[in-house]
Amino acid sequence: MTKPLFIIIVLITILSSTSASRRFVGTHKTHNNINVVQQQYTYDIKYFEQTLDHFSFSDNLPKFQQRYLINTDHWVGPTRMGPIFMYCGNEGDIEWFAVNSGFVWELAPRFGALVVFPEHRYYGESMPYGGRDEAYKNASTLAHLTAEQALADYAVLITDLKRNLSAEASPVILFGGSYGGMLAAWMRLKYPHIAIGALASSAPILQFEDIVPLETFYDIVSNDFKRESTNCFDTIKKSWDVITSVGQKANGLDHLAKTFHLCGKLKSSDDLSNWLDSAYSFLAMVDYPYPSDFLMPLPAYPIKELCNRIDESPDGTTILDRIFNGVSVYYNYTGTVECFDLDDDPHGMSGWDYQACTEMVMPMSSNRNSSMFPEWDYNSTSYAEDCWDEFRVIPRPTWITTQFGGRNIKSVLQSFGSNIIFSNGLLDPWSGGSVLENISDSIVALVTEKGAHHLDLRAATADDPDWLLEQRATEVKLIEGWIADYYKKKKAVFNIFNDNLPKFQQRYLISTDHWVGPTRMGPIFMYCGNEGDIEWFAVNSGFVWELAPRFGALVVFPEHRYYGDSMPFGSLEEAFKNASTLAYLTAEQALADYAVLITDLKRNLSAEASPVILFGGSYGGMLAAWMRLKYPHIAIAYRKLKSIDEFFYWLESMYTYLAMANYPYPSDFVMPLPAYPIKEVCKAIDDAPDETSILDRILKGASVYNNYTGKSECFELDDDPYGTMGWNWQACTEMVMPMSSNRKSSMFPEWDYNFTSYAEECWDEFRVIPKPTWITTQFGGHNYKSVLQTFGSNIIFSNGLLDPWSGGGVLENISGNIVALVTEKGAHHLDLRGATADDPDWLVEQRTSEVKVIDGWIGDYYKKMKAVLSIDKGSLIAHIAKLEAEIYNLQNQMGILIIEKKEWEANYEEMKTNAESAELALKRDYAAHVAALAEAKKKEESLKKALGIEKECVSNIEKALHEMRSECAETKVAADIKLAEARSMMEDGLKKMTDANAKMQAAEALEADASRSRRAAERKLHEVEAREDDLRRQMNSFKSEYVFNFLIIT
Incomplete structure (x- = not known):
């Protein structure tokens, strides 16, 4: 068989190396889990008019309606700065993701949050060009289907939503699973001024290029099956050769189609192999500990169920029949499907094929020695050829790492990131391409051994294992910390702008x-x-x-x-x-x-x-x-109406350029000019004979700028000698810099900026409408000091105060490495010009400071790199000699160490036994508690039947049970933390015993520490036992109350 080139994030799409066709594998014709969303969660469906290309300002492109779901039931509102929880829509119908992200909905009441689920462009109902057929017509219409455009959609939508709700001060928390988790993490990095934190669940942001081994995905899938049954693993591994062999025989494809109950004819054995490959990968992703229907209706731990069906098939069952029995767990667990269609795509995810052929290139291979899959080596050439045949596009495998980073991820995130949770379950094959270790105190990796694909984002159930409850409790704690920190920073604003005060009516x-x-x-x-x-x-x-x-x-x-x-x-x-x-x-x-x-x-x-x-x-x-x-900008004493014609504009431009290029030496940056040209202009005006008219004086001054060489006989007002017309376009699109002039404070005519007339002129000139808020949306600007302090580093802002643009520059230091260098007599980026003999001392000093700062940046970089680079040979030899000397000394002390080792081993075993006993006691108590809960549940079932109110009773009891289990989980987390501390102390003691680096002097101190930790652990266990007793009393009270109610009713 030929191996699929890539697998998508949530639902996997296969691309065969011999065929350019992409398929969603598996039939779902009778299964539609989106319909149940209305039964679980309520929301309004709204539409927002989005720009098709955020990074171009051509008005020729049509707008499109982006669908989003919104719920304000639990929102405490803008006056209390109620948070906004936004799920970053994936590659599919947004209602499907909403119904499978119960964790977001369950958190909303606790935080008083607004919930919004925006849909990803080109998926669901958010189709550009009016519909799916037009949107998917060709590479030109699909060109705007990118992660960057989707992130810009979310940024524009949430900014507009906050503005319309007067919720500019409300913090935004991002959520996302799989590709949505990648978008959540990337949005936190790209738009830190819009969202204060992100929970990125099962987000494989490292699954690009060769950052992780290409075999990682299929090795994890294989290990998931092997841990359940070695025989199951071996049977699947053998089946590929059997399928290929049968498919090559006469009528072999018909035999395969009949064996696997396919609806149509089988074109090649590769199609069947890819179909099975997808089922195994899906099952590894959704190997949840309870029944679910995220992708298909499945039992709890579906891989175990699949392997049971393979292993328990009667003797004499062929290997193909065993495989069919097993794979039916995924494709037909309900038993309602009569035949299987290999080309079904129920969730509208075919757009991912295009994304995978452009920027979302995730190379994968499989190694027959380490996995149950056939040997497959990723081939970028054939991959690109298939993409060209299908879409007429060439993949860019390095674009994602260029745009968002990926290599040296730890260093990058430490320098520029904060407030991100990367949650992963190690059963999920995508975990191999995710962040699995803490990056910093605020970029945290939560890893669960038995977790599957973004399991933590699913709704809580009565069957949730303790480790899942603990994981969610940790996530809640981190999110609470982010929001609390945000509110602390906003506290000063609260004191000044207290929105809790009532409004009043002013007549x-x-x-x-x-x-x-x-x-x-x-x-x-x-x-x-x-x-x-x-x-x-x-x-x-x-x-x-x-x-x-x-x-x-x-x-x-x-x-x-x-x-x-x-x-x-x-x-x-x-x-x-x-x-x-x-x-x-x-x-x-x-x-x-x-x-x-x-x-x-x-x-x-x-x-x-x-x-x-x-x-x-x-x-x-x-x-x-x-x-x-x-308020001088609001009220005036008297004002003349004005008009600015081309001549006025020509003069104003000249004076502005002179202010910018008022250099201390002759230059020809904008025009051939003398040193300090403004002084020359004023001198030409002031030294004119007394009888000279004001217009002639202005001409003499203007000639310094426009004709300093004396070669021009006349002036062309609309000349563009510098080719700056492109800037007019930029100024009419995103580079909107509003300016006014005050006649009293300046030498220019009175002018108040008017966006309406500004927009009209841009429309007349370019047929575009300016976006005055786009630059601040895209790059920030408001609260720039806080933003730069939090996310910036190593920037010099240099300005000369003679330069009129300095007023919009950064003129004060932001931090130790974001520096403002300001010169009183400097002009427009004078420091960047070539050095001359006429440079004044202050300019030389400014450049010296810049060199010093840059030198510091480079020096710091070299220091960091030095730790990575290997030690030079001389240092290495000296280091080895030192180690040899230390080893010789340690050998002399080995006899003493052996004696001490035995003592430590005895102490360690005693401490380990005590800890295990305590842990066992805790587990016994907890098991008893669970048994009590189970018994209570049985009694509740009997009460339901007696009272005849089954649905209401079940809901109330399950809620109570879940709350009690959550509370118990939190108690267990605290106990486990203390036990972990005790084990850590014991492990430290063992390590110090075996490590010969002069640690023996601390033995007595370590033993004392271990003893104190043991006593602390015992005290904590007593506290836990007391808590368990309290829980038992509560349960007894709970039982008594139900019995009492039952007796009253009966």
């Missing part, structure tokens, strides 16, 4: 009778309300009303808080109740009221460009004066 009077409207930028006259009823001030402020017709103005009289009808806390009595309720009656708060009101009013009237004139008398006059000082 204001408004007249638009004489207003000429927003299109003519009609002014707004605002009177700052005094300490009294606003209507009284309105009737006594006739000057404001009389000016309105003359200026075509809108008039507004806002009322001062705590006066007239503008009473907080609902009434005058409550507002004036005490110092606490009156604490918000201040001039500062009143000014903020006016600023918020006038800003919202202008926005609602589309009057952002309308000037505001303030009026006020007495206290109101003080408020008007103070507001002008405190």
Whole structure:
């Protein structure tokens, strides 16, 4: 047979090396587990209009509707910064993942969380181009099916969702299993400003290139079968040759099709082998400890069931019939399927074939010596040829590691990651490509020996083993810590912006009778309300009303808080109740009221460009004066309307470039210019004869920039000598940098930034709509200091304060290795220019500092690499000589060590016996407790029959049992931790006994430590026994209550 080239993450798709066709293997025609979702979890189904290509700004591409599921039943809301739990949708229908991710739903009430399940593009109902047929039409329409685009979808969706819910301060926790787990981990790394943590379950982020051995996946599958039955393992291993041999005979394919009850004709024995291969791999993934129907309806521990059917087949049963009996556990456990279709895809996952042929290239091989599968060596050439035949694309096997990392994963995650849980069960074949050891205190690997494919994300059941309860309890504890840390950092914001305070209704009077409207930028006259009823001030402020017709103005009289009808806390009595309720009656708060009101009013009237004139008398006059000082961007004293033509723009650009290139020596960066060109411009203007007109003076100054060489006879206003037109496109798409000018503080005309007109100009020029928030969504920006402190390192931000762009630069140190170098007389990236003899001292010093910092980065890198590199020969020889000397000395002490060893062995055995006895006692007590629970359950069953309310009773009892078992599990976790500490102390003692590195002096101290640990363990065991007694008392009470209720009813 020929080996499949890859297997996908949740449901495996096979690609034969001899055929480009990809198939979902197995029939599910009568099985649809998505329908049960409505019975278990409730949610609203919504759609969000997504951009097809987030990384391009062409408006020619259509939008598409992304489906997402949302539930707010348990959300405590934005005012309490209730968390948001988001599951990163996988390669399939999102409702299917929702119903199989019960852990997320069960956590929501505990954390008061909103739950959202966004669907992955090109899967389920989230189809670009209007439908699946068009979306999957060819490589061009599939081009936007990538992990990067999916992550951008999630980032844009959650940002918009938080904005619409006023939940910008709510922390986001990501969840995901398998490919969804990979997306969750990658999103935490790529968008750390959007999500504070991620639970990545069964996420094989290392299953790329040759980071892990290519045989890992199939070796784990094989070991899962071997641990259940060596005979089962051997039977499957022999079956491949039998299938190939039979398939080569006359009518052999028909015989195979009949033996395995296939619906149609078998084209090749390879197709059957791939079908079986998939079943074994699926079973290894979902070898759950209880019945499930994630992929198919399956019993508990389905591999054990499969091997039992193979091993217990009657004598004389052929090997093919044994295999069919076994594989029917996966494909037909319910016994309702009459025949099998090898090409079925019930979950709409065929898009994964394309992803596997582009970026999700996970090479696999199998070794016949170490696995039950046939020999197969991965061949990148044939893999690429199959992908080309199918999609006309060439795979990029190194793209994922380039985009998200993978090699040196420990170093990468230590440097740039935080708050990620990588959970894995070692029965899951994908665990071999996952992170299996802790990276740091906040990047944790939770590994369970008997766990399967993202088992921890499934809903809790009464059959959950203790180790699964403990794993979930640990995950909950870590997530609680992330959220608590987030709230601690937000505590200062809580103190200032306390959303728990009630809102209040502020009254204001408004007249638009004489207003000429927003299109003519009609002014707004605002009177700052005094300490009294606003209507009284309105009737006594006739000057404001009389000016309105003359200026075509809108008039507004806002009322001062705590006066007239503008009473907080609902009434005058409550507002004036005490110092606490009156604490918000201040001039500062009143000014903020006016600023918020006038800003919202202008926005609602589309009057952002309308000037505001303030009026006020007495206290109101003080408020008007103070507001002008405190909020100069909102209110002006007088403003002229302006227009900027091409000539104005030409002059403004020239002055801006001069500020940028105001270098201390002659240069030709933007134009041939003298040293300190601004000084030359001003000198040309100032030294002009007295009779020179202002326009001629401006021309003389402008000539310094535009004609310093004296060769130009005239100037072309729309010339683009630097080829910067591309920047106009970028500025109209993502590089939206809003700017205004204030005539009082600058030499430029008054100009207020207006996004509407900005967008209109971009549309006229490029037919695109700017995305002003995209850069901050993609790369962060808000709270940049916190973001850089948390996730950044080794960055120099250099700025010269003469450069107008320095105002938007980082001008202060963020951390010890994110440094701001600021020079008072520096201009636009002057430090990057070549050194000259005219460089001033401060520039030389700046560059020296930069060199020193860079030298430190490189030095640190070399230090880290030195530990990895082998020791040089001379050092190695010296090291060996030292070791030989130590060995010689140790040999002299060996006799003493042997004596000490016997003593330590005796102590160790005694301690081990005590620990094992204690553990055995604990297990006996726990077994008794479980037996008591089982007995209680039996009595509950009899009560159900007697009372005739089976469903309600079962639900209540199972909930109680699960809570008690969870509580018991937490107690057991604590006890196990103490026992582990005791064992650790014993292991340390044994190690120190056998290790000859001068550890004997600490023997007595270690023995004392071990004794103290043993006593501590005994005390803890006593505590556990007391807890068990308490649980027994609770159970007895529980039984008595049920008996009592039963007696009352009967």
